[in-house]
């Protein structure tokens with residue numbers, strides 16, 4: 486039996502008086518890739534932000550590797566094993582690639598700011614770009630940088646918010662392969678928020694669909710069929 490990595494129970498959160506997550510429960514096992522789908526505005530990004538602590542949960546609980554992190558500050562959640570790549574990547578454009586990566590090491594809470602060698606095994610193109618300003622990189626390169634930066638914290642679970650958004654198809658393929666390798670070779674689990682259904686299908690073994698603040702349907706990826714897509718994902 487795989488061990489549960491993340492357990493979300495009856496989670497609620499929102500912005501001020503506007504409640505977005507109404508009742509979210511889901512579990513992720515060690516080392517699996519799951520995708521979170523849903524139409525625009527149903528609360529997918531809000532869920533990831535609530536998991537990282539950027540938004541406070543108003544009710545419910547989040548357990549990571551058996552530890553209750555519901556009220557933990559963001560930096561301690563990172564240290565507990567959560568890595569996060571926000572929508573739009575959010576690399577620091579005026580900082581170099583190397584500086585962006587080194588900032589990621591802060592998540593580990595160690596004073597040794599040093600890049601691990603194996604980062605270039607997964608992201609070889611970053612090696613020749615270390616001194617370049619992150620803002621000069623293409624969208625696909627920035628996405629790789631954001632992924633690499635999240636890995637600096639040595640996460641057990643990566644939260645990826647639409648990593649393929651605005652990226653050309655050949656690079657989407659490459660990013661998919663990197664995520665798969667990180668999963669296979671390092672055992673990192675992934676919660677992938679995605680609009681591109683073929684991409685989600687290729688990577689994930691299970692899916693969750695959100696609708697108006699809770700999980701409407703879930704199952705093994707084989708069950709993500711046309712009727713689920715028509716009912717919950719296509720724009721009516």
Ligand SMILES: Nc1ncnc2c1ncn2[C@@H]1O[C@H](COP(=O)(O)OP(=O)(O)OP(=O)(O)O)[C@@H](O)[C@H]1O
Pocket residue numbers: 500503505523524525526527528529530531532
């Ligand atoms: N900072 C904010 N303040 C107030 N409301 C917000 C804020 N951010 C998002 N919302 C609202 O919360 C709801 C859920 O947004 P969220 O970004 O979580 O959706 P999503 O499912 O990730 O959608 P998308 O696919 O468009 O990113 C939306 O109605 C949105 O307008």
